[in-house]
Amino acid sequence: MTDERGLVPVVGKGLEAMIVLLYVASLVATLHGGVLPEYRTTAAAEVSDRTLATAADRIEASVPPRASAVDVTRTVALPDTIDRAAYRVRAVDGALVLDHPDPALSRRVPLALPERVVAVEGTWTSDDRTVVRVRGDGGRVRVILS
């Protein structure tokens, strides 16, 4: 009889420990399983939007007014990774395309450039050198991403 009475607090404490462990486990599961990945994706989508818009702005701003000779080299700062993955920025048919391993984070935005820009070409890799070069004469200007 005395032995069993001694066991009661031990069982009680054990029960409490079990409840706390279960609670913590369920909390971690909820946060990591649902809330956290969703936030990560939302934030990454926003970063991806901003990255592409900033890159497009910088490219558009690097084309100088009409001049007899144009030679501009400008570095564009891009985040190294979006959602912990490297990505590429390509120029396709006068538009800027962000290629991300996750298709949901890939983006495309047309570029607004003067008519004398005859070609936009090249590719940037996010963790490499990202430079925009503008070369040309009075009538024709080329924009090269390298």
Next chain:
Amino acid sequence: MRAQTNLVALTLALVFVTGATVVGVAVADGALAEADRDPLDRHAATAVADRLVAADSPTTVRANALNASAVDRLNASLIGTLAPPAEDAALRVALDGEPIVERGSLAGGVTVRRSVVVVSRSATLQRTINVSRDSAVRIPQGVDRATVAVDPGANTTIRTVRASGRVVLYDGAGLDTNVTVHLSRYEPTTVRIDPGTNATGHVAVTYRRPLVESRTLTVTVDV
């Protein structure tokens, strides 16, 4: 009984922790929603405004100076051609709040403003130098080009036409032409000829005086 009191306290603590977590997640949700700054809308609006006021745009006479007749002709498809980012977007372009172009219904969107001047040209004005009486005519400020028609009378040779001292036309054998010359628009210009004595004829200077109004260009785009 003592064990049960512990259990109640534990349940209460867990409820509090759950509450704190829920509040924290809600705050984070709000912060995330507020961090959306519509960068693509902003890019499209900036692109439209920049292309509209650029020096080489069909809507301007020079950088930040809109051509009034081109503004009247402006429409959404021309804006889409000038600034592809806004091609299919809902947009509104206004001068001093007066809409010029509207397309689609704007739900939010980003607005950018540019300070511009709107230039319209007056009807043609003509000043004539009667060579037998005077030798100069004054063109007001703001005129950047004028057409000079030299029509010398008999026994008269006009070799030089000067604008504010600068030689704009010269022919050693004598001028008899009708040409457009460029003037400085920053100050009034005096067009002067130097005929000899007893010269006759006419020199007509034709120009259009620009009327300049300062306005605010507002571009709202919702991609």
